[in-house]
Amino acid sequence: MFQEKGQLKFEDKWVHMRPIVLKLLKQEPVSPAEWQELFYDVHLVCLWDEKGPGKLRDHLHEDIVQFIKQAQNRVLAQRQEEALLKAYIAEWRKFFTQCNYLPTPFRQLESSLQGKTTSAGTSMQSNNNKKGASDESIVRKLMLDSWNESIFSDIKHRLQESAMKLVHAERNGEAFDSQLVIGVRESYVNLCSNSEDRLEIYRENFEAAYIQSTEMFYRMKAPEHLANNGVLAYMRYADAKLREEEARAQRYLEAGSNGVIQCCVKVLVGNPLSVLLAECAALIKDGETERLQLMFRLLERVPEGVQPMLKELENHITQAGLADMIAAADIITQDSEKYVERLLELFRKFSKLVHDAFSDDPRFLTARDKAFKSVVNDTTVFRLELGTGRSIAGKVVTPESKCPELLANFCDMLLRRTPLSKRLTSEEIESRLRDVLLVLKYVSNKDVFMRYHKAHLTRRLILDASADSEKEEDMVEWLREVGMPADYVNKLARMFQDIKVSEDLNAQFRTSTERHDAINIKILNAGAWARGSERVTVSLPVELEDYIPEVEDFYKKKHSGRKLQWYHHMSNGTITFSTNSGKFDLDVTTFQMAVLFAWNQRTHDKITYENLRLATELPDGELRRTLWSLVAFPKLKRQLLLFCGIASAPKDFDEHTVFWVNQEFALIKNGKTQKRGKVNLVGRLQLSTERSQIEDNQSIVQLRILRTQEAIIKILKMRKRISNAALQTELVDILKNMFLPSKKMIKEQLEWLIENKYMRRDEDDINTFIYMA
Amino acid sequence: MADENENEKMDNENQKPEKMFTLKKWNAVAMWSWDVECDTCAICRVQVMDACLRCQAESKKDSYGKQDCVVVWGECNHSFHYCCMSLWVKQNNRCPLCQQEWSIQRMGK
Ligand SMILES: [Zn+2]
Ligand SMILES: [Zn+2]
Numbered sequence A: 001m002f003q004e005k006g007q008l009k010f011e012d013k014w015v016h017m018r019p020i021v022l023k024l025l026k027q028e029p030v031s032p033a034e035w036q037e038l039f040y041d042v043h044l045v046c047l048w049d050e051k052g053p054g055k056l057r058d059h060l061h062e063d064i065v066q067f068i069k070q071a072q073n074r075v076l077a078q079r080q081e082e083a084l085l086k087a088y089i090a091e092w093r094k095f096f097t098q099c100n101y102l103p104t105p106f107r108q109l110e111s112s113l114q115g116k117t118t119s120a121g122t123s124m125q126s127n128n129n130k131k132g133a134s135d136e137s138i139v140r141k142l143m144l145d146s147w148n149e150s151i152f153s154d155i156k157h158r159l160q161e162s163a164m165k166l167v168h169a170e171r172n173g174e175a176f177d178s179q180l181v182i183g184v185r186e187s188y189v190n191l192c193s194n195s196e197d198r199l200e201i202y203r204e205n206f207e208a209a210y211i212q213s214t215e216m217f218y219r220m221k222a223p224e225h226l227a228n229n230g231v232l233a234y235m236r237y238a239d240a241k242l243r244e245e246e247a248r249a250q251r252y253l254e255a256g257s258n259g260v261i262q263c264c265v266k267v268l269v270g271n272p273l274s275v276l277l278a279e280c281a282a283l284i285k286d287g288e289t290e291r292l293q294l295m296f297r298l299l300e301r302v303p304e305g306v307q308p309m310l311k312e313l314e315n316h317i318t319q320a321g322l323a324d325m326i327a328a329a330d331i332i333t334q335d336s337e338k339y340v341e342r343l344l345e346l347f348r349k350f351s352k353l354v355h356d357a358f359s360d361d362p363r364f365l366t367a368r369d370k371a372f373k374s375v376v377n378d379t380t381v382f383r384l385e386l387g388t389g390r391s392i393a394g395k396v397v398t399p400e401s402k403c404p405e406l407l408a409n410f411c412d413m414l415l416r417r418t419p420l421s422k423r424l425t426s427e428e429i430e431s432r433l434r435d436v437l438l439v440l441k442y443v444s445n446k447d448v449f450m451r452y453h454k455a456h457l458t459r460r461l462i463l464d465a466s467a468d469s470e471k472e473e474d475m476v477e478w479l480r481e482v483g484m485p486a487d488y489v490n491k492l493a494r495m496f497q498d499i500k501v502s503e504d505l506n507a508q509f510r511t512s513t514e515r516h517d518a519i520n521i522k523i524l525n526a527g528a529w530a531r532g533s534e535r536v537t538v539s540l541p542v543e544l545e546d547y548i549p550e551v552e553d554f555y556k557k558k559h560s561g562r563k564l565q566w567y568h569h570m571s572n573g574t575i576t577f578s579t580n581s582g583k584f585d586l587d588v589t590t591f592q593m594a595v596l597f598a599w600n601q602r603t604h605d606k607i608t609y610e611n612l613r614l615a616t617e618l619p620d621g622e623l624r625r626t627l628w629s630l631v632a633f634p635k636l637k638r639q640l641l642l643f644c645g646i647a648s649a650p651k652d653f654d655e656h657t658v659f660w661v662n663q664e665f666a667l668i669k670n671g672k673t674q675k676r677g678k679v680n681l682v683g684r685l686q687l688s689t690e691r692s693q694i695e696d697n698q699s700i701v702q703l704r705i706l707r708t709q710e711a712i713i714k715i716l717k718m719r720k721r722i723s724n725a726a727l728q729t730e731l732v733d734i735l736k737n738m739f740l741p742s743k744k745m746i747k748e749q750l751e752w753l754i755e756n757k758y759m760r761r762d763e764d765d766i767n768t769f770i771y772m773a
Numbered sequence B: 001m002a003d004e005n006e007n008e009k010m011d012n013e014n015q016k017p018e019k020m021f022t023l024k025k026w027n028a029v030a031m032w033s034w035d036v037e038c039d040t041c042a043i044c045r046v047q048v049m050d051a052c053l054r055c056q057a058e059s060k061k062d063s064y065g066k067q068d069c070v071v072v073w074g075e076c077n078h079s080f081h082y083c084c085m086s087l088w089v090k091q092n093n094r095c096p097l098c099q100q101e102w103s104i105q106r107m108g109k
């Protein structure tokens, strides 16, 4: 201990140390005394011989290399694959274990080589702290690197080859000891002394070889299987193989090694992609949900694999939907209930397909919705001519789907007292109304629905024909919930409010005098009901005329600053028709009343068209329509009025056509003549005149133009400058709850706004617009 | 059935045998509007038949559609929403259309 530095030589000590080192390398027993001695000798060599540490390292290295050479010879002596792997793994495991022991006594050497002089105290400490230190151990690194440089570099190709041969054999169904492959892999991982990237050797050698052999295997097998068994069987094969390879990779590869699966996907799915996709349309058509699931599972793994499937689905739904609509055109164009039912049946069918085959994957739901939109807004089966064929402001209007009108008609059948609404329970009506809202979601031009729905609601409220007033108001809220524009929904709500005000007023009027049990009045807010609509003049029968001044006087007492306008084309009533054989109650319009009462003074007379015109003062069109409803009411076997001559439409009457009351009138029920009964001749209550109907259509188009301009300005105000494409997208988004603006209309409105200096085009880029305040 | 018998009795009581058609019930429909020369309120630019802008904004919170927003006529015969005019006169006691001194001729009810 107290010898001077330089007196103790490495060579003297090494003679004692070496046998112990060799024992350790060979995993031969070492006594505790020898083990202790080795520690002490290393300490002395490092402390007293300046050149000791370097020499110690070199000698150690030499012995390690020597040992490895012997191990290599033992391994390479094996000719057979499994035996070779077994021998290698056995040698490696022994060596790797020693990698944890041998460095321990050389702790002091480590410090010396790193240029630190350390006391025995700290060396003791590092002994206690074995594990942490061994990670950076120089001796350990020396051992591993030596193994890597000598044995591993020489035989790694044979090792890999042998391991891959075993994996290949396993793919062909042969069993073997998987520990052999796993053992090889572990040696690749543990061998790596690069602390930055511990998987470097593994990845560059083992994994690369694994991927290469896997790819070769399936490049051979996959096309063969496809050719021999066909696409459907192949999909099952590919799916099974992908799962199998995933499981295999978990066994044989390090976690996070995804390369091999990507490679399998490329070979099994990517390469034959077009062949697989060619099958997609037929599977969708036949509703082969299980096979579609399989196809989806496979194709989802490759980029751009799902996109063509989406397209196929959209095409199929659109085509099948339209074909179905066209096949049933005769029924559904006549019957809005059947139409909605048919559509919903289609929706349910395809929604089920998307659910079963694609688990409601959002991409497929979107494709389904796109197809539903095409079906609903298609104009092949029926079209709605906005503007009734006349061009508006010199522009021809493109036809639109009649769907929104039919939806509104169906709503009306559910909400009005009709045979349908009487047959259904309240819950059934509600669920059908919800169905309508579902379809409405896909309608581009919701403004058309709004217009028809409002007209129907007006009729129901004016005729007191609602089946359930609570449901009426529910419906308004549901429309709000599905995102119909607030100003529209508010207008409907205002009509309900107003009709209640009017009911109160009617109650007051009826109690104000006893004489008026035959009259009900509805005095409505023109702003809520009939903005800008045109009135029709009529000369009322005296029986009705009498009431007018009394109502007006009553109203003047209640209110001031208001003017009243009578809307006789909306008013209606019940009259009793007495013939020689019976008595019938007729629900009629006021116009029908005016015509029929003309016979009260001359029961059996024949009256010419011209004289009826003079008596009623109805405009030509209204009189023709009214007379037609009395000579050819669809539900009646015996008509109320008879006329001479031939007429197949209202326009066929001329001023000399004579009309008379059918004294043989009777209601026929089950083939028997009834002497009493009630019949409703009102039909669809007219809300506006022919001319204002055209104006209505025009006003839809005008309103669209206005809304489009407003929306463009709104967007520009916010964005200041915007590209044409971005503008179009935002515009459609803003307007989508009302209508789908056509490209042409947008273009026209842009031009108009530019012309009128609301905005301008960018001088450098004509496809960019700039807001002008 | 009972109804019809009653009706028949009534018909017999007020017998008017010469009439082939007799009125049983008439549902007469009329629309009211403010008796104004100009449909639009010149102050808020909303039609006078609709509530003024302020009332529309407030009515969204309460039960909508309540027609409390009446019209007022000045001596000059110009008319506005009463709400709009009562705010206007606080700034300027003249009719916004003809600049005559504003005095109320009548109120809508
Ligand atoms: Zn106002
Ligand atoms: Zn107001």
Ligand SMILES: [Zn+2]
Residues within 6 Å of the ligand: B074, B076, B077, B078, B095, B096, B097, B098, B099, B100
């Ligand atoms: Zn004035």
